[in-house]
Amino acid sequence: MGYCQETEIETLDDFDLKKIFECGQCFRWNEGPDGSYTGVALGRAARIRREGGRIYITGTPEDVEKVWHGYFDLDRDYRSLRRAVCVDDYMRAASDFGAGIRILNQDRWETLCSFIISQCNNIPRIKKIVETLCREFGDPVELMGERYYTFPGPERIAPLSEEDLAVLRCGYRAPYILSAARAVDSGELDLEELSGADLTRAKKALMAMPGIGEKVANCVILFSLRIGSAFPIDVWMKKALAQHYPEGFSPEVFGENAGLAQQYMFYYQRSNG
DNA sequence: AAACAGGCCTAAA
DNA sequence: TTTAGGCCTGTT
Secondary structure, eight states, X not given: OOOOOEEEEOXXXXXXXHHHHHSSSOSSEEEOTTSOEEEEETTEEEEEEEETTEEEEESOHHHIIIIIHHXXXXXXXXXXXHHHTOOSHHHHXXXXXXXXXXXXXXXXXXXXXXXXXXXXXXXXXXXXXXXXXXXXXXXXXXXXXXXXXXXXXXXXXXXXXXXXXXXXXXXXXXXXXXXXXXXXXXXXXXXXXXXXXOHHHHHHHHHTSTTOOHHHHHHHHHHTSOOTTOOOOOHHHXXXXXXXXXXXXXXXXXXXXXXXXXXXXXXXXXHHO
């Protein structure tokens, strides 16, 4: 393991690596034996660790300022956000339990593609398919003597065929990946433009694509388009809502913080049932 | 062995 | 507008 520069990520409030990387929003960060996490995001490989109360990530201060600051959503004060979603005793418990979660600002295309893959799959298989996709079609990057691969851009996937994607073993999702790649590459689906849209319009645009339904659309919108009112509902969330809001429930009570409220509910449900 | 897994699509009421 | 069944594949 060669020498590698590290820079502190300064954060005044919530920042729990395990919760951030394991609350279901991303698929490419993996925990090492020492509790650090290594992953590839936004075209670069990095390792991030906690020592005492401080967080360190490989890279220069400029990397932190220009890349990781935005990725880890450091401009938002999660302590006050947690207070804002405490609408009842259940949400108080869930947000206390989930303290340390942050919603990452991920690459739009990577998020779209990853959540297409996620449908009707378990996490280990999702991660495996995504890693194969990157190894086969991404660019190699190096970190501390190890080789990693970036997530291939839509322009790399668009010209491929279903046979080319057979190595992924992702079954019926392959044509969905191709059509999404082609739409993004051609500009027919403009994810950057959509990040300035409202929830309704963003959902409509995404769900017009084959293989993108309500759940995948909401994940893409929340995790990469930065629209905080998105509220993805999967099987875990269905259980949580049925259990705690049998009379019915509307995410609108949380306004722009609905997505964060969802993350707390989801993580709480997965951890405690 | 048969069912299921962090959905989506189509057909049918 | 809601519901059932099928879908690739890998795991239990």
